Amino acid sequence: MKKIEITTSIQNGKIKRNAKTVIDAFKSFEGKNVTLILKPFKNTRSIPQNAYYWGVVIPIWQNIIKTEWVEFYSKEEIHEFLKYNCNYIEKVNTDTGECIRLSKSTTQNSTTEQEEFHLKARQLAFDMFSVNIPLPNEQTNLNIEL
Numbered sequence: 001m002k003k004i005e006i007t008t009s010i011q012n013g014k015i016k017r018n019a020k021t022v023i024d025a026f027k028s029f030e031g032k033n034v035t036l037i038l039k040p041f042k043n044t045r046s047i048p049q050n051a052y053y054w055g056v057v058i059p060i061w062q063n064i065i066k067t068e069w070v071e072f073y074s075k076e077e078i079h080e081f082l083k084y085n086c087n088y089i090e091k092v093n094t095d096t097g098e099c100i101r102l103s104k105s106t107t108q109n110s111t112t113e114q115e116e117f118h119l120k121a122r123q124l125a126f127d128m129f130s131v132n133i134p135l136p137n138e139q140t141n142l143n144i145e146l
Contacts, residue, residue, distance in 0.1 A: 004028070007041050045106065045114035052136045053106075053114075057082075057121050060133050068129050079106075086120035 004025045009017045054075065061078045065071055073081065083103040092099050109117060122133040 042110040044111070045109045046111055048136070049111065049114045049118070053118060053121075056136070057118060057133055060131065061121070061125065064125060064129050064131055082117075082121050082124075085124055087117045 006018055006021050006025060008015050008019070008022055015022055058075050058078050061082065062073055062075065065073045065078070080103065083106065084101065087104050087106055087109070088101045089104055090099050090101055106114065106117060118136075122135075125131040125133050
């Protein structure tokens with residue numbers, strides 16, 4: 001059986017949005033054991049945020065790597081580099097105290113988490129190479145050769 005996700009809202013203990021869909025979902029699991037998970041809804045990264053990231057941040061980082069390290073990284077390689085350095089979780093081995101870093105996917109980032117990721121990517125460019133990546137609302141002329 002498939003998993004069903006429905007966004008709704010609750011007011012005064014009652015379902016206020018998509019109530020019929022929620023009821024129909026319950027009916028579709030008739031006779032089955034189910035697990036209910038309720039969590040606050042969060043907006044995932046926006047299309048403009050994604051466009052800024054892939055259209056501004058990534059190309060500037062490609063140019064930085066080409067200029068500073070004399071290496072070519074594809075957009076996907078830059079994305080992996082930035083996730084590892086700016087969008088990660090750390091896991092600790094409680095026996096040894098060793099800490100490892102695991103990249104997180106950006107697909108489930110909230111709009112706030114995505115902006116924090118962009119901020120960290122801009123800050124990393126400045127800290128490592130003194131390069132300022134413009135904010136989404138800044139106009140600038142970029143000379144990027146890839």
